[in-house]
Amino acid sequence: xxxxxxxxxxxxxxxxxxxxxxxVDGVSWDVEEGETVALVGESGCGKSVxxxxxxxxxxxxxxxxESGEIFFKGRDLLRLSDxxxxxxxxxxxxxxxQEPMTSLNPVLTVGRQLTEGMEIHYRTQPAAARARAxxxxxxxxxxxxxxxxxxxxxxxxxxxxxxxxxxxxLACNPQLILADEPxxxxxxxxxxxxxxxxxxxxxxxxxxxxxxxxxxxxxxxxADRVNVMYAGRIIEQATAAELYANPRHPYTLGLLHSVPxxxxxxxxRLDPIEGQPPDLTRLPPGCAFQPRCKYRVERCVxxxxxxxxxxAGHCAACWEAANIASASRVTA
Amino acid sequence: MAVIPQTxxxxxxxxxxxxxxxxxxxxxxxxxxLGAAGAAIILLMVALAASADVLAPFDxxxxxxxAMLSAPGPGHWLGxxxxxxxxxxxxxxxxxxxxxxxxxxxxxxxxxxxxIGVGSAYFGGRVDLVVQRVMxxxxxxxxxxxxxxxxxxxxxxxGNVILAIATPMVPRCxxxxxxxALAVRETPYVDAARAAGFGHGRIILRHMLPNVxxxxxxxxxxxxxxxxxxxxxxxxxxxxxxxxxxxWGLMLRGAAVEFAESAxxxxxxxxxxxxxxxxxxxxxxxxxxxxxxxxxxxx
Numbered sequence: 235x236x237x238x239x240x241x242x243x244x245x246x247x248x249x250x251x252x253x254x255x256x257x258v259d260g261v262s263w264d265v266e267e268g269e270t271v272a273l274v275g276e277s278g279c280g281k282s283v284x285x286x287x288x289x290x291x292x293x294x295x296x297x298x299x300e301s302g303e304i305f306f307k308g309r310d311l312l313r314l315s316d317x318x319x320x321x322x323x324x325x326x327x328x329x330x331x332q333e334p335m336t337s338l339n340p341v342l343t344v345g346r347q348l349t350e351g352m353e354i355h356y357r358t359q360p361a362a363a364r365a366r367a368x369x370x371x372x373x374x375x376x377x378x379x380x381x382x383x384x385x386x387x388x389x390x391x392x393x394x395x396x397x398x399x400x401x402x403x404l405a406c407n408p409q410l411i412l413a414d415e416p417x418x419x420x421x422x423x424x425x426x427x428x429x430x431x432x433x434x435x436x437x438x439x440x441x442x443x444x445x446x447x448x449x450x451x452x453x454x455x456x457a458d459r460v461n462v463m464y465a466g467r468i469i470e471q472a473t474a475a476e477l478y479a480n481p482r483h484p485y486t487l488g489l490l491h492s493v494p495x496x497x498x499x500x501x502x503r504l505d506p507i508e509g510q511p512p513d514l515t516r517l518p519p520g521c522a523f524q525p526r527c528k529y530r531v532e533r534c535v536x537x538x539x540x541x542x543x544x545x546a547g548h549c550a551a552c553w554e555a556a557n558i559a560s561a562s563r564v565t566a
Numbered sequence: 567m568a569v570i571p572q573t574x575x576x577x578x579x580x581x582x583x584x585x586x587x588x589x590x591x592x593x594x595x596x597x598x599x600l601g602a603a604g605a606a607i608i609l610l611m612v613a614l615a616a617s618a619d620v621l622a623p624f625d626x627x628x629x630x631x632x633a634m635l636s637a638p639g640p641g642h643w644l645g646x647x648x649x650x651x652x653x654x655x656x657x658x659x660x661x662x663x664x665x666x667x668x669x670x671x672x673x674x675x676x677x678x679x680x681x682i683g684v685g686s687a688y689f690g691g692r693v694d695l696v697v698q699r700v701m702x703x704x705x706x707x708x709x710x711x712x713x714x715x716x717x718x719x720x721x722x723x724x725g726n727v728i729l730a731i732a733t734p735m736v737p738r739c740x741x742x743x744x745x746x747a748l749a750v751r752e753t754p755y756v757d758a759a760r761a762a763g764f765g766h767g768r769i770i771l772r773h774m775l776p777n778v779x780x781x782x783x784x785x786x787x788x789x790x791x792x793x794x795x796x797x798x799x800x801x802x803x804x805x806x807x808x809x810x811x812x813x814w815g816l817m818l819r820g821a822a823v824e825f826a827e828s829a830x831x832x833x834x835x836x837x838x839x840x841x842x843x844x845x846x847x848x849x850x851x852x853x854x855x856x857x858x859x860x861x862x863x864x865x
Contacts, residue, residue: 323763
């Protein structure tokens with residue numbers, strides 16, 4: 235399959251009063267056509283900033299994409315003019331936000347918000363746009379769309395609003411949807427419904443998805459490939475199945491161990507990762523995870539590169555990756 | 567079979583809050599009698615202005631030297647001025663000037679103020695800084711001084727007076743709107759609009775402006791009363807509407823000052839009209855603010 239999105243050495247920084255923050259520090263990853271890729275990590279590790287960088291919605295003057303390339307269908311998005319980039323947004327790459335309660339404009343009807351993008355990007359006639367909006371609402375599982383179209387966002391529940399956000403994202407037939415924590419603000423049962431819906435739609439329509447989440451359960455069920463981020467860098471890259479079976483970075487291992495499991499005795503102690511994520515203005519030398527790492531060796535003061543470990547494309551940025559592989563098998 | 571849906575319908579219609587403007591107006595009158603009184607004064611003024619040709623007993627410009635300075639009585643209910651013009655008729659016609667200037671100035675002030683305020687908040691950064699400093703310069707002058715300066719540049723006349731009164735209103739409106747727009751700017755739906763590929767103009771006009779309408783509406787209503795007062799002040803100073811046009815502020819100057827002791831009705835009734843109008847707009851504006859403020863809204 236062809237690469238739909240290819241991010242190369244992307245570096246996004248924010249100038250703050252306490253110093254320059256490298257929110258995203260030279261990351262490279264890609265999304266193939268129709269594929270679902272996950273960006274996983276704790277709050278503040280640079281997941282959302284990565285997505286906003288792709289959309290070129292980093293707020294200047296504090297935020298800046300310092301270097302790197304973002305190839306989308308062969309074009310470098312960072313070299314497009316503002317006008318060209320505006321054409322890409324919404325029509326080729328769409329975004330679903332975290333907060334369904336506030337991501338819809340309270341003073342515009344749902345119908346208006348669904349049709350606006352089509353009318354802007356494709357000059358769709360209002361009647362045709364309305365017909366498509368009805369179909370979209372049906373697709374995302376909202377019953378009685380005729381009656382729902384002229385209603386305002388406050389008439390809808392959180393889960394329904396997220397469905398509407400997904401319908402809005404699909405309105406212009408994008409090839410890629412960036413979903414930034416799409417289910418974090420929802421109830422657990424609704425989360426599953428929304429994720430199922432997104433997976434089914436992405437398969438049916440062949441839309442690629444980037445799911446940004448801190449929820450490893452989401453990743454396991456819905457992603458094809460996973461990028462684990464820590465302190466602005468990608469520290470492990472693998473297919474979802476491989477990552478679970480065979481984590482090679484101590485941080486990934488820690489994340490997996492810190493999630494409660496239903497198949498273990500209830501008394502079993504959770505194994506949290508000790509310490510706090512580092513302050514991005516004062517990163518430790520070398521590997522950013524080393525102060526918290528159980529497998530630390532002397533060499534960790536040198537930053538480990540993200541290197542492939544096998545032919546299947548499993549990569550990890552750890553000097554001890556080979557030793558951890560055996561360790562994780564033992565504990566599993 | 568058909569009974570169940572009917573009951574459900576009956577239930578929902580009984581529990582759903584009343585909707586539509588009729589209910590909204592009814593609630594407003596019941597909950598805010600003072601605001602309703604203000605609205606009544608405004609409506610009276612609008613009715614006077616609209617049907618001045620029918621209501622006014624005399625032509626406001628016709629001089630009657632036989633009835634100069636006559637006291638209020640059966641012929642001239644509110645008396646006549648130094649030229650024998652009927653005071654009541656001039657007040658009735660003066661409401662036109664007052665409303666025209668008030669509406670015109672607050673409309674222009676609100677439109678430009680809103681655009682500048684929302685634009686400034688949306689673009690932020692350096693644009694915001696520069697725009698706000700320019701607004702500060704305007705703020706440094708008292709309202710009447712700024713209006714006087716504009717009249718001094720443009721000259722007198724109804725159109726210029728409207729512009730003169732709108733000028734000091736623009737920065738004040740812009741500041742209030744900017745404060746609300748800054749909060750709107752940070753909402754996810756504005757980010758979502760940007761992510762959907764909408765242009766700056768569309769986001770400002772279609773997505774942000776409707777969300778700051780409540781404070782804007784309140785400002786505009788409050789301006790109306792103030793604009794009427796300002797128009798009267800300018801006319802009183804001789805820099806507003808010019809004779810012989812009927813305007814309330816104009817009726818207070820000249821002969822009205824000269825004959826203040828012997829013919830007090832010349833100044834008293836137009837003064838009363840000004841006070842009443844400003845009072846009405848302020849009452850209404852205050853109640854409107856309370857009614858639109860969700861924090862003060864009662865169940």
